[in-house]
Every structure is written in structure tokens, then in C-alpha cells.
Amino acid sequence: MKMVTSQIARNINHTNFGQISRSAVYEAKRSLLNWLGVAIGAAYHDSMDKVLNVSRLMESSPQASILGRNEKTDMLFAALLNGMSSHIYDFDDTLLETVLHPSSPVFPAVLAYSQYKKKTGKEVLEAFILGCEVQARLALAVYPSHYWRGWHITGSVGGIGAAAAMSKLLGLDEEKTSFAIGIAATDPTGLREMFGTMTKPYHPGKAAMNGMLAAFIAGEGFTSSKQALEAERGFINVLSEETKMELLTDSWGDKWEIEKNSYKPFASGIVTHPAIDGIIAIQKAHNLKAEEVEEIQVTGHPLVKELTGKTDFKTGLEGKFSVYHCVAAGFLHLKAGVNEFTDDFVNNPKVKALRSKIHLTIDESIKEDQVRLTVKLTDGRELSHYVEHATGSMDLPMTDQQLIEKFKDVTGNIIREEAKELLIDQVYRLEEIEDLEGFFQLCTPVESASRI
Amino acid sequence: MKMVTSQIARNINHTNFGQISRSAVYEAKRSLLNWLGVAIGAAYHDSMDKVLNVSRLMESSPQASILGRNEKTDMLFAALLNGMSSHIYDFDDTLLETVLHPSSPVFPAVLAYSQYKKKTGKEVLEAFILGCEVQARLALAVYPSHYWRGWHITGSVGGIGAAAAMSKLLGLDEEKTSFAIGIAATDPTGLREMFGTMTKPYHPGKAAMNGMLAAFIAGEGFTSSKQALEAERGFINVLSEETKMELLTDSWGDKWEIEKNSYKPFASGIVTHPAIDGIIAIQKAHNLKAEEVEEIQVTGHPLVKELTGKTDFKTGLEGKFSVYHCVAAGFLHLKAGVNEFTDDFVNNPKVKALRSKIHLTIDESIKEDQVRLTVKLTDGRELSHYVEHATGSMDLPMTDQQLIEKFKDVTGNIIREEAKELLIDQVYRLEEIEDLEGFFQLCTPVESASRI
Structure with missing residues (x-):
């Protein structure tokens, strides 16, 4: 030996x-x-x-x-x-x-x-x-x-x-x-x-x-x-x-x-990260208001649903296991850090209202660090974004500036x-x-x- | 559940x-x-x-x-x-x-x-x-x-x-x-x-x-x-x-x-205890000197050999894994406590000499808490003792006096x-x-x- x-x-x-x-x-x-x-x-x-x-x-x-x-x-x-x-x-x-x-x-x-x-x-x-x-x-x-x-x-x-x-x-x-x-x-x-x-x-x-x-x-x-x-x-x-x-x-x-x-750029489970990345990208480009949103469609890997499919919850900790909450946080704050997973924030009526407009579809062909997002607006427009690699993955490490x-x-x-x-x-x-x-x-x- | x-x-x-x-x-x-x-x-x-x-x-x-x-x-x-x-x-x-x-x-x-x-x-x-x-x-x-x-x-x-x-x-x-x-x-x-x-x-x-x-x-x-x-x-x-x-x-x-x-009445592995018990019983009855001993024959359960068969060693700790040493200690001191497993004691020439006269036979029919001992003396006498249950076993717990x-x-x-x-x-x-x-x-x- x-x-x-x-x-x-x-x-x-x-x-x-x-x-x-x-x-x-x-x-x-x-x-x-x-x-x-x-x-x-x-x-x-x-x-x-x-x-x-x-x-x-x-x-x-x-x-x-x-x-x-x-x-x-x-x-x-x-x-x-x-x-x-x-x-x-x-x-x-x-x-x-x-x-x-x-x-x-x-x-x-x-x-x-x-x-x-x-x-x-x-x-x-x-x-x-x-x-x-x-x-x-x-x-x-x-x-x-x-x-x-x-x-x-x-x-x-x-x-x-x-x-x-x-x-x-x-x-x-x-x-x-x-x-x-x-x-x-x-x-x-x-x-x-x-x-x-x-x-x-x-x-x-x-x-x-x-x-x-x-x-x-x-x-x-x-x-x-x-x-x-x-x-x-x-x-x-x-x-x-x-x-x-x-x-x-x-x-x-x-x-x-x-x-x-x-x-991790976001304080939630890693499978939620592509979706948060995606919604932030859309928001940075369009600066939308929650009231303008008719529906947000998230299409992701099966694990997204399995690990973070929570829809009904009361605590910030549980919010980390809800891709719906994570996307809502990214939309509203352009981040999903510690402050986006407090009990107060997950129970905020505005956040809850937005969460209810978010829907998840799973797609076996999408990888774990990928996601497809489509935001349907009340005026009929549709904004889509595809995330090839989530921030923080091996293919797209966080930059020094992001870490700072x-x-x-x-x-x-x-x-x-x-x-x-x-x-x-x-x-x-x-x-x-x-x-x-x-x-x-x-x-x-x-x-x-x-x-x- | x-x-x-x-x-x-x-x-x-x-x-x-x-x-x-x-x-x-x-x-x-x-x-x-x-x-x-x-x-x-x-x-x-x-x-x-x-x-x-x-x-x-x-x-x-x-x-x-x-x-x-x-x-x-x-x-x-x-x-x-x-x-x-x-x-x-x-x-x-x-x-x-x-x-x-x-x-x-x-x-x-x-x-x-x-x-x-x-x-x-x-x-x-x-x-x-x-x-x-x-x-x-x-x-x-x-x-x-x-x-x-x-x-x-x-x-x-x-x-x-x-x-x-x-x-x-x-x-x-x-x-x-x-x-x-x-x-x-x-x-x-x-x-x-x-x-x-x-x-x-x-x-x-x-x-x-x-x-x-x-x-x-x-x-x-x-x-x-x-x-x-x-x-x-x-x-x-x-x-x-x-x-x-x-x-x-x-x-x-x-x-x-x-x-x-x-x-445990003795500071060594539990499989050695019947043999130590046995030699102490013989010594209490006959009060023999080491020089009178021609040979000591120990007949015990197979685990005695497997776990405590060490014959060649230098430390007190190793002595605990030698039934030969344990029997020698019991013969000389009527006990096998901490002092019988010091480096000094296991290397003492008198102890080593006695150890070399002790032999072990295994017998599948003998239980773990049993042993048969025979001491052959230089004058031709043979003293035998059979231990049915070792002291400290469930069948023969240590008495308060022994614990004290x-x-x-x-x-x-x-x-x-x-x-x-x-x-x-x-x-x-x-x-x-x-x-x-x-x-x-x-x-x-x-x-x-x-x-x-």
C-alpha cells in the first residue's frame, strides 16, 4: 500500500x-x-x-x-x-x-x-x-x-x-x-x-x-x-x-x-443563477416596471424545478429555493444578494405579485448553467434572452469587479x-x-x- | 418513520x-x-x-x-x-x-x-x-x-x-x-x-x-x-x-x-484475563518461585493467540498484547495492573526469563472467558487449574472489594x-x-x- x-x-x-x-x-x-x-x-x-x-x-x-x-x-x-x-x-x-x-x-x-x-x-x-x-x-x-x-x-x-x-x-x-x-x-x-x-x-x-x-x-x-x-x-x-x-x-x-x-454571484441555489442572470440582462437593456409585465416565462434544466420549484412559502430561506422568487428579485433589484432573501422581502406584496406572473417550463435539452427567458409585456411586446453560461460557472467566472x-x-x-x-x-x-x-x-x- | x-x-x-x-x-x-x-x-x-x-x-x-x-x-x-x-x-x-x-x-x-x-x-x-x-x-x-x-x-x-x-x-x-x-x-x-x-x-x-x-x-x-x-x-x-x-x-x-x-481486573486485553486469573489462583494456593517453574502451559480460545500472541517486544504497551507476559506478571505480582505494563517491567530479565517458559495451545472447545493452565515444576510436579469464568465477565463480575x-x-x-x-x-x-x-x-x- x-x-x-x-x-x-x-x-x-x-x-x-x-x-x-x-x-x-x-x-x-x-x-x-x-x-x-x-x-x-x-x-x-x-x-x-x-x-x-x-x-x-x-x-x-x-x-x-x-x-x-x-x-x-x-x-x-x-x-x-x-x-x-x-x-x-x-x-x-x-x-x-x-x-x-x-x-x-x-x-x-x-x-x-x-x-x-x-x-x-x-x-x-x-x-x-x-x-x-x-x-x-x-x-x-x-x-x-x-x-x-x-x-x-x-x-x-x-x-x-x-x-x-x-x-x-x-x-x-x-x-x-x-x-x-x-x-x-x-x-x-x-x-x-x-x-x-x-x-x-x-x-x-x-x-x-x-x-x-x-x-x-x-x-x-x-x-x-x-x-x-x-x-x-x-x-x-x-x-x-x-x-x-x-x-x-x-x-x-x-x-x-x-x-x-x-x-456565487447570487445568494441562492446555483441552479437559479442562469435565470437571475437572464432577467438582469433584460432589465439592464429595458429597465421595465413590474406593472408592465404580463408574464415571465423561464425555460430551464429539469433540476431547476426539482430543487427550486417552491411557489408557496413565508421565509427568506425558503425563497432561495424558489426560482420564481429569484427571478422576481433580479427583476426588481438587479441582484439577488442577502437583502433579497430576507423574510420581509419575500413577503413584500409587490414581490409576491410579480412572483405570481412567473412561470417555469423544463426542457431536457437545456444545460444546468443555461436558461431561456421570455418577458411578455402588457403592451403585447415579447423580450427574450438566452443565457449560454451563468455568471460564476467555470465558463464565465465572476470578474474581479463583480467580486468587489x-x-x-x-x-x-x-x-x-x-x-x-x-x-x-x-x-x-x-x-x-x-x-x-x-x-x-x-x-x-x-x-x-x-x-x- | x-x-x-x-x-x-x-x-x-x-x-x-x-x-x-x-x-x-x-x-x-x-x-x-x-x-x-x-x-x-x-x-x-x-x-x-x-x-x-x-x-x-x-x-x-x-x-x-x-x-x-x-x-x-x-x-x-x-x-x-x-x-x-x-x-x-x-x-x-x-x-x-x-x-x-x-x-x-x-x-x-x-x-x-x-x-x-x-x-x-x-x-x-x-x-x-x-x-x-x-x-x-x-x-x-x-x-x-x-x-x-x-x-x-x-x-x-x-x-x-x-x-x-x-x-x-x-x-x-x-x-x-x-x-x-x-x-x-x-x-x-x-x-x-x-x-x-x-x-x-x-x-x-x-x-x-x-x-x-x-x-x-x-x-x-x-x-x-x-x-x-x-x-x-x-x-x-x-x-x-x-x-x-x-x-x-x-x-x-x-x-x-x-x-x-x-x-477489567487487569490492564490488558480481555482475552488474556482467564489466564491471568488462573495463574493467580495457582500462585495463591502454592506460592511458587519462578526458579521452580519448568514450563507453564496455557490452553485457551483461538482469539488468545490471534489477539495476544506477541512473543518478541520491547514496550509495556506491546506487553498488553502478549498472553505470555500477562501470565508472567500474574505469577510474579499476583496482579496485572498499570505497573506490570511499564517498559521497565516487560524488559526485566527475570520477567523475560519466566515468559520464555510459557507456552500456548489453542483449543476450539474452550470459550473466550475460560482457560486451562498447567504449571510443570522442576521437581516433576504438575499443578493444573481450570477457569470456568474470568473475573470481570458477566458471569463473575468484579466485587466491590476487588473494585476498591x-x-x-x-x-x-x-x-x-x-x-x-x-x-x-x-x-x-x-x-x-x-x-x-x-x-x-x-x-x-x-x-x-x-x-x-
Whole structure:
């Protein structure tokens, strides 16, 4: 049996920032900008306060920032909390091949430690990219059986990604790195049954916390298996049916999984994105009023109906699973961000009235990232638009400008406009930043933020 | 589908100390005495210091005691550390049907919270018995496929036991209790690949920590699935092939799983116990010297050879997997406790010499808890002994006196003799103790203990 875990540990140990491609570094920064925005945006979600209360019960020490808030907790709770917040809106990044959200289990651990121990921007990027590489390869090795068996892959492999990243950041040697992976591998988090509850975003948070703890104790010399991933009763065999072990180590360094990262322009399920794209395109061209609309006809892939066919609902969360609502939001606001999925907005009479005019037809010949839209107007005109590739798909990635706009939108009035500009600038030149304290300062909220 | 998780939550909520049988309460106290002894006994193991260093890195608050040591940590780290220490020597209690070690994931959480929040002895027993009941029934529901797939059942179901116990102790309502179970269910710990490393005892410790955290955040109103155990992508279906759901709730309160708890008289694998029992019986009758022995013939069940057939080894840990060493220890010391499995003892020339005189024959007709021993002496005599049931088996449970002796032996010189006597007394009348501070004080070590 090939010693896969040891080889991964060796790869982490021997790979440094200079050996990582410039395109991987660039995509890691885009990942950070996207991740940071959605983390700050959800910082005041109800579930965050509940976990913060528990950190207070533990009398947790103020070591690292809860991004977007004034509170600090110890590094482990900061990893948990920032990991949670970044996944609360289901608006974080995705590696589309495995539906792994790569940033939310890794950045929280790396950033909490980097803040407390004054690591540099370059070290953050290096650790993040290596941790991502390990978890993304592991996800590929166990996908799809692992996911279909019921594991929320972002939580279950994410802890190993966090442990790998932390091992690099802590400067662990090969053996200790393999132990860190082992300790994280024995501690996976995330059943898909939890989708739709606060426990879903708990998964990447807990993965960040578990992986960080694993790396800390491995750093102290705590021992584990050196074959945690590949052994007969190791992670891969116990948690999946696949045994694509070679994917874990083959061609290491030739390409970087983070380069394939994708970002969601809209805060709803990915199958709704072509339709939102389409209606925004029509609106940008015609600037229609809702009253002018007789009917909107959406023709899409069968999954659009299966996953987002909700017509009768009362909450913003449910609105994410209604293509009718998504199209209405895109029509009215030219976007479908966090504010378009509040309870208030989905129950707004104007929004409900427009939703009732939207109809869905499925067409087996249309691909998942495509859609055909036709708007029939009261004056008899018909406006049609065909979306070939949705924004955020592999064929049409979000541009830097779109990511920046998303960041500004999703962080709302939690942080100041000037802080947003400075953060965007710092993220794009992160490898030059020696002292990250200013970066974390910029993530603290304006005075009124706690009332959002 | 029957709402199993909700029913369990209701059962926990509606069952109080007065409804628990006296025999279950009695066995819970015996469980505590055994658990406390092995936890204190391993308090200075190398792995404990490594995790304590990490708690120091977190600047963890001194809320709860590390039993047998002077250090305190926050409740979560105390749960982790005391859960680890109690499993380090593989000397804790076992529910033989499922090889679940019921105390090590539950007591650490219950005691840490009870110390910090001044709960009573009765509340400790109530929470422990209910948590045990949930995890033991869950273990029965998923055994054996769960274990054979590669899950260390004590870690993987233990977190749910800890969450159930903590829910009772925290006084959570039914819904919050079901959420606590859900959050713990999504966070299982323990791959069997880790056996033989420090990560094995990490499993019950981490289970205690995960389950405690789950109950704390559920107590704040954090939501989870209400069908975490029985759902299609819930714990039981994802982590096992069995679906014996009825075992989780049938005849609740009629019998208590803790009544079947068993304790190990010797610090080695259970298949070696009949042979150790046998040699001690011969020695008690004849008081032989090693020099008088020509040969010792052990005739046992096939598993004795398969699991404990090691003849050539260098460490105390390996000695636990050598029936030859175990018999030599029993012959020389009339016991096989922690001190008989040190590196020094297994490498002692006198011990090695005796080991070389011991031979093993397997016999398919002999049961697992039986053995036949024959000692051939240099003067030509032959002394034989047949063990029908090993001490600690269901048919011959350890007596209170034997448990007390084990407690005194395993805690060594970490705590004072008078403290041992007082602790034994307090454990056996735990339900009368309103203020547990004295109990925790008695678990603090003598001054020299840190040098053990």
C-alpha cells in the first residue's frame, strides 16, 4: 500500500510560497475576498450569538477576532465562529466538481492563528493554498460516494484541510504533519441531514476548530496513525466507497485545485443563477416596471424545478429555493444578494405579485448553467434572452469587479465604505503585508452594526 | 418513520432520578469508582501534558479540575483531558455486547460542568445514567456493522451520550435536547485505525468535548435536525448498516444498560484475563518461585493467540498484547495492573526469563472467558487449574472489594491513601452529597505526583 498520508505530509512540508503558481495565489486572494465578505455579512446572524454565548460561558480569552464584530475569542472559538458565519448564507466559494466549499473550513483557522501569532500575509496564502490542495484532492478521492452516503463534504474533509494548513503555518515537520492529518481524519463533522438548520454552517466551523486543535496537539508531539487516510480502517475506506488514492498525491505542484474555485454571484441555489442572470440582462437593456409585465416565462434544466420549484412559502430561506422568487428579485433589484432573501422581502406584496406572473417550463435539452427567458409585456411586446453560461460557472467566472461589488454589497453597513476599499486593496496585495493587525482592524464594525 | 430522536429527547426529559432502579444507581457508582481510578492513574501520561500545553496556548480559564492533577482548564478542555486519561490504559469499563466503554465519554462532561456549576451528586448520577442509556442503546442499534466498518464506537456514539447527559444536567427542554443530540450526531469521533496511538484515548475525550459543546449551544437555542439519528442521511444510516431503530426507545425505563457494565481486573486485553486469573489462583494456593517453574502451559480460545500472541517486544504497551507476559506478571505480582505494563517491567530479565517458559495451545472447545493452565515444576510436579469464568465477565463480575483494590492500586502514589478511602466512601454515597467541591479536592495530587 502506498503511504499516501506520509507523502501528503512530505508535500506540505516541502512546498513553499515560491513554488506555488501565480495563478493559484491570485485565485486564493479572490477566494479570501469572497470568503471575508460573506463571513462579515453574516456576523450578526442569530446563530452566531448563541455560540458566542457559549464562548463567554467558557470565559474564552480574547485572542482572535470574530470578523465583522467587536468580540474576540480564543483561537479555537474564533475558528468555529468565523467558519460558521462564512457558510450561513450559503454564499461562499465552491469547487464545482465535488461541491466542496474550500475556504470556510480553512481560512478561519489560518486567520485566527495568524492574528494571534502575527504571521504574514504570505504565510496566510501559503498555508491556505496547501490546506485547500489537500482537502480538494481528498474530496475528489471520495466523491461522489462519500457525499451520497450522507456526508457534508465541506465539514467532513474540511477538518483535514484545516489541519494541513495549520501544520504548514505552525512549521510542523513531516511526521507531525502526518499526525495532524491523522487526528483531524478521526474527527470528521457533517451529516447532510442537518441541511436547513443552523447545524449546516456549524460543519465548516467545527471542521476549522477540529483541524486547528489537531494541528496544535500534533505540534506538541501527540501521536496518531501515519496512514490515517489510506489504511483499511482509515478515513477513505470508512467514509466512502471510492479508493482513488492516487488523486491525493499525483502531479503534486503541477496544478492547484484552488485555480478552479468558483464564486456565487447570487445568494441562492446555483441552479437559479442562469435565470437571475437572464432577467438582469433584460432589465439592464429595458429597465421595465413590474406593472408592465404580463408574464415571465423561464425555460430551464429539469433540476431547476426539482430543487427550486417552491411557489408557496413565508421565509427568506425558503425563497432561495424558489426560482420564481429569484427571478422576481433580479427583476426588481438587479441582484439577488442577502437583502433579497430576507423574510420581509419575500413577503413584500409587490414581490409576491410579480412572483405570481412567473412561470417555469423544463426542457431536457437545456444545460444546468443555461436558461431561456421570455418577458411578455402588457403592451403585447415579447423580450427574450438566452443565457449560454451563468455568471460564476467555470465558463464565465465572476470578474474581479463583480467580486468587489459582491463584497461591498454583502458586508452591507456592518463595516464602513472606506474600510471596504482598504480591505479590498489589502486582499489583492496580501503577500506584501507583513503585519496583519491593520487588516483585522478594518474588519471591526461600525458602532451601529450590532443592531443589524 | 418513527420519530426516534424526539422520543429519546422526551424520555430524557421525563425521566428523573427517582424513576431509575436502585441497581442502576448502584452500578453507576461502581462505574464512577472504576472510571475515577483509571482517570487519576493516567493523569501524568505524556499525552496529557501535550494537550494541556494546548489548553495553555488557548489561555483556557481554570473552571474544572484535571483529575489527579493540580491544573484546571475550561470545561471543554477538562472534558477532553479527563476523557482521554480514563481511556489511556484501556482499563476503563465495558459494555461487553458492543465493546462500548460507557463512562469515558460521559463522566468527564458531567463532572466538569457539575464542578463549575455546583451540581449535586444526585444530579451527576441521573445525568450519567441517562446519557449512558442513550449511547448504549444507540451502540446496540448500530453494532456490529458500525464497529466493523471501522468506527471506534466509544468515540463515535459517545458524543451523543455526552450530549444526552449534558442536556439533562442543563435542564434542557425536549426540543433543545433533540437539537443537542443532533449537533453531537453530526460530529462523531473515532476511526479504529488510530488504535495503538495516543489518538485512541483522544476519541472518548473528544466525544465528551463535542457532546458538551453540542448541549451548550443547543441550550442557547441553536437548531439542528429533530431526526438526527433515524433520518435517511442521519447518524444510523450514514454510519452503519443496521437499522435496529426500535432498540433506541423500546421498554425505556424497564431496564438500564448500565446494569450490565463490566470492569477489567487487569490492564490488558480481555482475552488474556482467564489466564491471568488462573495463574493467580495457582500462585495463591502454592506460592511458587519462578526458579521452580519448568514450563507453564496455557490452553485457551483461538482469539488468545490471534489477539495476544506477541512473543518478541520491547514496550509495556506491546506487553498488553502478549498472553505470555500477562501470565508472567500474574505469577510474579499476583496482579496485572498499570505497573506490570511499564517498559521497565516487560524488559526485566527475570520477567523475560519466566515468559520464555510459557507456552500456548489453542483449543476450539474452550470459550473466550475460560482457560486451562498447567504449571510443570522442576521437581516433576504438575499443578493444573481450570477457569470456568474470568473475573470481570458477566458471569463473575468484579466485587466491590476487588473494585476498591483496583482503585487503590491504579491511583498509585498520585493521591494520598486517606484521600483514596474518602473518595471510595463518597462515591458509594454520591446521591447524598450536595456539595461536590470536597470530592474534587480529594482528587488533587500529593506534592510529588507530577514527577511520577
